[in-house]
Every structure is written in C-alpha cells, then in structure tokens.
Amino acid sequence: MAEHDKWDIKKLIILRTLRERGTVTATAQALLLTPSAVSQQLTNLAKQLGVPLLEAQGRRVRLTGAAHLVLRHAEAVFEQLERAEAELAAYAHGEVGDVRVGAFSTAVPALVVPVVRALRVARPGVRVQVREAEAGEAYELLGAGEVDLALSLAARAVPDAGDGRFTRVPLLADPLDVALPVDHPLAGAAEVRLADLAGEAWIFGGSGPWSDITRGACEAAGFAPRQGHSAAGWTAILAMVGAGMGVALVPRMAVAGTGAGRGGGVVMRALDADRPRRHVVAAVRRGGEGAPAVACVLEALRAEAGALTARRPG
Numbered sequence: 001m002a003e004h005d006k007w008d009i010k011k012l013i014i015l016r017t018l019r020e021r022g023t024v025t026a027t028a029q030a031l032l033l034t035p036s037a038v039s040q041q042l043t044n045l046a047k048q049l050g051v052p053l054l055e056a057q058g059r060r061v062r063l064t065g066a067a068h069l070v071l072r073h074a075e076a077v078f079e080q081l082e083r084a085e086a087e088l089a090a091y092a093h094g095e096v097g098d099v100r101v102g103a104f105s106t107a108v109p110a111l112v113v114p115v116v117r118a119l120r121v122a123r124p125g126v127r128v129q130v131r132e133a134e135a136g137e138a139y140e141l142l143g144a145g146e147v148d149l150a151l152s153l154a155a156r157a158v159p160d161a162g163d164g165r166f167t168r169v170p171l172l173a174d175p176l177d178v179a180l181p182v183d184h185p186l187a188g189a190a191e192v193r194l195a196d197l198a199g200e201a202w203i204f205g206g207s208g209p210w211s212d213i214t215r216g217a218c219e220a221a222g223f224a225p226r227q228g229h230s231a232a233g234w235t236a237i238l239a240m241v242g243a244g245m246g247v248a249l250v251p252r253m254a255v256a257g258t259g260a261g262r263g264g265g266v267v268m269r270a271l272d273a274d275r276p277r278r279h280v281v282a283a284v285r286r287g288g289e290g291a292p293a294v295a296c297v298l299e300a301l302r303a304e305a306g307a308l309t310a311r312r313p314g
Contacts, residue, residue, distance in 0.1 A: 006048040007074075008044075008045060009077070009081075011042065011048075012074045013031075014027065014031065015042060015053060015071060016074065018042070018063070019067075019071060022060075023060060024038050024039055049066075051066040052064050054067065095123055095125045095126065097125070097126055097127070097293025097294075098127045098129065098293070099126065099127070099128050099293050099294055100147045100148045101129065101130050101131065101149050101297065102133045102138055102147035103130065103131070104132070104134060104135040106234070106253045110253040111280075111301060111304050111305060112128070112151070112301075113130075115300040118303075119297070126296050128297060131147055135152045135153040135209045136152075138152035139283065142283055142284070142285060143285075145285075149282060149284050149294055149298070150284075151171070151283075152280075152281050153278055153280060153281070154209075154278075165285060165286055166283045166285060166286060167283065167285075167288070169281065170281055171281060172280040173277040173279055173280075174251045174252055174278050174279070175270065176217055176250065176277060176278060177252055177270050178194070179266050179268055180241065180247055181265060181267070182265045182266065182267050186269070187269070191272070191273060192270075192271060193221070194223075195274075198222070200246060201227075201247070202218070202225040202248065203229045203237050204227065210278075217276035220276070221276075229245055237250070242265030244265075255268060282301060
C-alpha cells in the first residue's frame with residue numbers, strides 16, 4: 001500500500017462523525033450505515049494507519065490520543081476539499097478559469113478591453129489574457145493551442161465552414177463609416193452614399209482582409225475604388241484623410257476603441273443606405289465552446305458587440 005493510500009477519506013469522515021456524535025449507533029444513523037459497518041470501517045482504518053483509534057469505556061468507546069491527532073490533520077484536508085468543491089462548482093458555472101484571447105488591433109480596445117473590465121466586476125475569477133495579432137493569424141494561433149479564443153474578420157455574415165478543427169461564431173456586423181476631410185463637399189450632406197464617392201482617391205492597405213473588405217464594399221456599390229494611397233494603421237489613414245489626400249472606409253469599432261476620426265480635420269459619416277459591414281468572428285477549437293470560462297467570455301463579447309453596433313459616429 002502506498003503511503004498516502006492509508007489516508008482513506010471516507011473512513012476519516014466516519015471517525016470525525018463518531019467524535020461529533022459520541023456513539024457508534026448515532027454515527028451509523030447520521031451516515032446511513034449499520035453500526036457493524038461503522039465498527040468495521042474504523043477497525044480497517046486503524047490497521048491502515050498502524051495506531052489504535054478507539055478504546056473501550058464501559059459499554060461505549062472513546063477516541064484515543066492517536067485518533068485526535070489524526071483528526072487534527074484530517075481537518076486541514078477536509079477544509080481543502082471544501083475549497084476544491086467550491087472552486088469546481090464555480091468553474092462549472094463559468095465563474096473561474098483562464099482564457100487566452102487573440103484579437104486583431106481594433107478589436108482589442110473596442111471589444112476585448114471593455115469585456116475584461118466588465119468581467120473583473122461580474123466574474124472576477126475569470127482571468128483573460130490578451131494577445132494582439134493580425135486578423136489573418138487568428139486561426140494559426142488557435143490551431144497551435146496558443147490562444148483559446150480568437151477574433152478574426154470575414155467578408156460575409158456567415159463565415160465559410162473552413163477548417164473543421166474550429167467552431168466559428170458570428171459576433172458582430174461592424175458598420176463601415178466613411179471618413180471625409182472636414183472641407184469635403186459631402187461632409188455636411190444630409191445623406192452620403194458610397195456611389196457618390198466613386199471618383200475619389202481611396203486610402204486603404206494593399207492586401208489582407210481589410211483591403212478585401214474595402215474593395216468588396218465599393219464594388220457592391222457599383223465601382224472599383226481607385227487606391228490613392230496605401231496604409232494599414234488607422235492613425236496614418238486618418239491623417240491622410242485629414243490632409244485632404246483621399247477618403248477611407250473606417251470600421252466603427254476603430255472609432256469607438258481608439259478615438260480615431262475625432263478631430264484632425266476628419267468628419268465621420270454613416271452610410272445607412274449602403275449599409276456596408278465587416279464581420280467579426282469569434283473562433284474556438286471545436287468542442288472548446290463548451291468550456292464554462294470560454295462560454296462566459298463569449299457571452300460578454302456578444303453583449304459588448306451589441307452595444308457597439310448600436311453606436312453611431314458623432
């Protein structure tokens with residue numbers, strides 16, 4: 001028998017109950033056992049531990065000094081097991097756990113940071129570790145096991161099934177607003193449509209998901225955008241717009257999360273008639289969506305995504 005095998009939790013509970021109830025009969029009643037079963041279990045425990053646990057006192061028994069010593073140590077074990085039970089119950093309800101989130105740059109301040117703040121209050125046991133990564137890297141990180149949940153971009157509301165290793169959850173249809181120089185003729189117009197800007201110089205990156213989304217939105221409005229300048233960061237793009245070098249589509253998430261487009265000679269206008277969108281997708285490894293802490297973070301992301309969608313450019 002291994003050294004730790006002698007410490008039988010069930011038998012220790014019987015011994016503790018005997019100390020509390022005082023008699024074998026009362027112990028048996030409390031634990032729904034027979035008196036003979038109680039006596040047999042305590043005899044076996046004494047053999048396992050190698051010390052006498054009971055001694056006769058008239059027609060009753062009492063605990064020996066060794067039994068009290070055993071129970072003094074056992075109480076610490078019982079206390080730790082109670083804590084473990086509480087933590088397991090909390091884990092099962094999504095109240096504790098570590099979740100590693102990979103997210104592209106605009107999603108971090110607009111979605112992930114507000115979710116972390118909210119969970120600190122609502123679910124302090126859920127710890128979120130954030131890793132910023134390009135949208136195209138999301139599935140690589142997820143497949144490598146480096147993150148538990150990844151935020152990426154898709155051009156369509158329902159993403160392709162793609163790699164069968166992952167479960168994809170449409171999270172947010174992020175409106176695309178247009179950034180115009182403050183002195184642009186349409187800056188104060190009652191309504192702006194993408195087709196009205198077909199002749200403009202457009203500013204967007206040369207490749208990647210965002211380039212595809214910009215081109216797709218303009219083509220859906222009936223024209224191919226003429227790329228006047230190429231930039232990937234919103235600070236650079238909006239600085240160019242503010243300087244009158246062109247116009248750009250800007251995700252509302254970028255404005256909400258970073259303050260992009262506020263001042264600097266730029267006016268943000270909603271494109272209600274065209275309703276261009278980029279779609280933010282949450283992905284987990286298949287089956288991982290059932291992990292309580294991951295489900296908790298997904299739920300918080302959905303709530304924040306809903307609030308973000310309701311905002312309009314100011």
